[in-house]
Amino acid sequence: MVESRCLDEQLILLQRHGLSPFWTGGPGEEAFNSSLGALLRVGRGPEFDFLLPHYRSSAIALMAGEKSIDFIRQMLGRQSDPYSYGRNFANHFCNAERNLGPVSSPVNSQFVFGLGTARAQLNSSGITVVVAGDASTHQGDFASLLLWSTRPHNPLPILIVITNNRIGISTPYETQHARPHIVDRAQAFGIETAMVDGLSVDECTNALKHAFDYVRTERRPYFLEASVTRLFGHSSASGAKRDPSAEDPLDRESYPSHWRMEIQERLQQEVEQVKLEPPADGISAESYVWGSSRQWPQSLKQYD
Amino acid sequence: MATIAQAIRLALHYAERELGVKNIFGQDVGPPLGGAFTMTQGLDSAWNTPLDERGIVGTAAGLAMMGQTSVCEIQFGDYIFNSIDLLRLIGTTCWSTRGQFPMPMVLMTPVGAGNRGGIYHSHSIESILSHLPGWKIVIPSSSRDAYGLMISSILDGNPVAYLIPKALSFCPGELLDGEPDDLKKRINAPLDGRSNWTPDWPACDPFSIPLGKLRIRTAGDTLTLASYGRMIQVIEMALQKIPQDRIRDRVELLDLRTLVPLDLEGIVTSVRKTGRLLIVNEDSEQTNFGEHLLRKVREKAPPHVATLLAARHLPGIGLSQQLEDYTVPTVEQVQRQIEKMLPS
Numbered sequence: 001m002v003e004s005r006c007l008d009e010q011l012i013l014l015q016r017h018g019l020s021p022f023w024t025g026g027p028g029e030e031a032f033n034s035s036l037g038a039l040l041r042v043g044r045g046p047e048f049d050f051l052l053p054h055y056r057s058s059a060i061a062l063m064a065g066e067k068s069i070d071f072i073r074q075m076l077g078r079q080s081d082p083y084s085y086g087r088n089f090a091n092h093f094c095n096a097e098r099n100l101g102p103v104s105s106p107v108n109s110q111f112v113f114g115l116g117t118a119r120a121q122l123n124s125s126g127i128t129v130v131v132a133g134d135a136s137t138h139q140g141d142f143a144s145l146l147l148w149s150t151r152p153h154n155p156l157p158i159l160i161v162i163t164n165n166r167i168g169i170s171t172p173y174e175t176q177h178a179r180p181h182i183v184d185r186a187q188a189f190g191i192e193t194a195m196v197d198g199l200s201v202d203e204c205t206n207a208l209k210h211a212f213d214y215v216r217t218e219r220r221p222y223f224l225e226a227s228v229t230r231l232f233g234h235s236s237a238s239g240a241k242r243d244p245s246a247e248d249p250l251d252r253e254s255y256p257s258h259w260r261m262e263i264q265e266r267l268q269q270e271v272e273q274v275k276l277e278p279p280a281d282g283i284s285a286e287s288y289v290w291g292s293s294r295q296w297p298q299s300l301k302q303y304d
Numbered sequence: 305m306a307t308i309a310q311a312i313r314l315a316l317h318y319a320e321r322e323l324g325v326k327n328i329f330g331q332d333v334g335p336p337l338g339g340a341f342t343m344t345q346g347l348d349s350a351w352n353t354p355l356d357e358r359g360i361v362g363t364a365a366g367l368a369m370m371g372q373t374s375v376c377e378i379q380f381g382d383y384i385f386n387s388i389d390l391l392r393l394i395g396t397t398c399w400s401t402r403g404q405f406p407m408p409m410v411l412m413t414p415v416g417a418g419n420r421g422g423i424y425h426s427h428s429i430e431s432i433l434s435h436l437p438g439w440k441i442v443i444p445s446s447s448r449d450a451y452g453l454m455i456s457s458i459l460d461g462n463p464v465a466y467l468i469p470k471a472l473s474f475c476p477g478e479l480l481d482g483e484p485d486d487l488k489k490r491i492n493a494p495l496d497g498r499s500n501w502t503p504d505w506p507a508c509d510p511f512s513i514p515l516g517k518l519r520i521r522t523a524g525d526t527l528t529l530a531s532y533g534r535m536i537q538v539i540e541m542a543l544q545k546i547p548q549d550r551i552r553d554r555v556e557l558l559d560l561r562t563l564v565p566l567d568l569e570g571i572v573t574s575v576r577k578t579g580r581l582l583i584v585n586e587d588s589e590q591t592n593f594g595e596h597l598l599r600k601v602r603e604k605a606p607p608h609v610a611t612l613l614a615a616r617h618l619p620g621i622g623l624s625q626q627l628e629d630y631t632v633p634t635v636e637q638v639q640r641q642i643e644k645m646l647p648s
Contacts, residue, residue, distance in 0.1 A: 046370055085402040096404040101369055102397060109393055112358055116366020116374075119327065128366075144359040151354070289438060291398045291406020293461040294373070297322065301481070301511035303452060304519075 001034040004059035006263040007068045015236045020075045024235035025091045026056030031249035032226045035204035037063025046124040050099040050117040052110035053131045058091045069270040078277045086280025108139035115148045118156035127157040127215045135168025146189040149221040158221045165230040186223035198226030199249040309473045311447035312343045315454035318510045320349040330377030336498040341473045345493045346503030361387040364409040373408040381415035381429040395438025408461045416534045417632045418471025423620035428587035441563040443467040445536035447477030452513025469534035481509035516565035526554035528574040531584040542638035572604045581610040586632040590617040
């Protein structure tokens with residue numbers, strides 16, 4: 001939780017210093033995301049949980065085993081960036097070995113991609129966890145997720161998580177939603193739901209434990225809406241300035257005061273290390289356009 | 305002789321039995337209908353989805369993220385536009401994740417005119433799809449190609465748009481390897497008794513045809529015709545109307561079969577020989593894939609004469625036969641263009 005906050009603060013500094021064109025991230029969501037990350041069954045394949053995150057989910061990734069230095073590599077567009085080879089925005093992580101699906105800048109695609117990852121898990125113990133913000137639920141894909149995951153006799157093992165900060169870029173929640181809570185919409189599909197104070201680690205952990213257990217055993221969707229804050233605005237496009245009116249989840253936690261300084265010092269060292277690494281260039285831009293073909297059966301005749 | 309619809313069905317049956325394909329899905333793809341064009345009749349892995357193209361495409365993408373190749377169907381190519389940003393995202397994912405998520409999937413959809421489908425059942429989408437990096441584009445014109453290219457698409461490991469010229473779906477085609485005489489009786493569901501019907505799958509010999517390799521339909525040394533999909537049949541009908549001594553050994557008809565990857569070398573080899581190139585397709589002429597093809601060929605082997613015959617750029621293909629004929633290339637138009645380009 002503290003690591004994630006320090007990392008985002010470091011990334012914001014890099015953007016302000018002109019070393020990267022853009023920052024977006026998740027300060028304000030760390031209590032919830034850290035709790036979620038601690039409960040993921042991490043590994044590759046359908047027997048493990050598959051995460052489809054959004055760009056405010058980096059605390060989940062850190063709890064799942066990702067390293068801050070790799071986020072710095074992505075922020076600075078280095079060839080060493082393991083997530084995107086210097087191609088994508090900050091906090092757009094992924095790791096196939098850990099079932100951490102790719103973050104998409106266009107919000108909401110994770111809603112429909114989750115239908116497929118969960119289907120692949122129908123005969124396993126793994127579940128899919130889809131995470132999105134409240135504004136993402138404006139898109140039609142949100143309705144697709146609710147409809148497809150509750151098809152009669154064909155429910156899908158998906159934990160649907162909406163982190164609700166009650167604003168989409170600059171548009172307040174109240175101006176676009178007729179219902180006070182997003183869970184209301186899930187209930188219309190017969191989905192079990194809960195709401196949780198997303199700033200409390202204890203409450204998040206308890207709610208998430210129940211949610212994970214439910215999906216893992218019932219093999220049905222579960223919907224959890226977490227109220228969170230957005231401490232540094234939408235992104236660097238809106239200045240990434242601290243919103244004094246937003247409550248900070250770290251203020252509710254007690255941790256040794258020297259932690260922050262130690263983490264900040266280490267992150268600064270990592271920044272200096274990454275600066276020396278080569279940036280992504282035109283040659284690297286040409287790679288990974290295509291994946292490898294599957295193994296061809298030997299008995300299969302091949303004609304021209 | 306198998307139709308394209310039967311060939312696809314047989315290929316998908318082989319794929320679900322031998323290639324690990326567990327999900328073949330789309331609206332009306334499962335029983336009782338087995339697809340609007342019957343491509344998926346009788347398949348164990350075929351299931352019905354909600355009428356929701358974004359859910360269909362997204363499900364295939366999610367399965368791909370788990371390493372499972374699936375085959376999904378959008379009922380008509382005309383309905384693909386509400387999922388266009390997902391297609392863009394899918395095509396970009398291998399690249400933007402440093403190869404971690406290569407997204408193996410096949411999206412099949414009927415395209416093209418020729419059966420009076422009106423405004424929303426007639427269009428061609430290959431030019432638009434060709435603007436989406438990371439997608440391969442396949443469009444067979446015969447049953448053998450339909451079978452072999454489907455197998456290759458499933459094994460390819462990337463997102464493949466498999467476009468089916470719908471007007472050719474039920475035309476008698478070519479013999480598949482090991483195809484029985486009573487194929488229709490064995491794998492076509494009866495119109496009036498589908499609920500209790502099960503197929504009797506024949507033991508056809510499986511084969512593949514590589515993506516990115518064109519097929520020379522007829523060889524010649526004076527004029528290269530480059531086309532694909534339904535227009536192959538239209539060109540062949542046009543050629544039958546021209547005195548054979550005028551075209552014999554002079555017209556080289558190339559069936560491109562896949563647009564991405566493109567067998568550019570095969571086209572260039574032909575054009576170097578003939579010096580004349582006519583590209584025919586039924587997509588709208590404005591920013592047509594054929595225009596791209598013309599440029600690529602000109603860069604390598606400038607022909608003496610080269611042109612594109614394509615559909616008029618209008619808001620739609622109208623319902624009446626006259627409107628369809630006015631909009632997309634007809635046998636007569638193709639015949640006239642060939643005669644115009646052939647030196648006497």
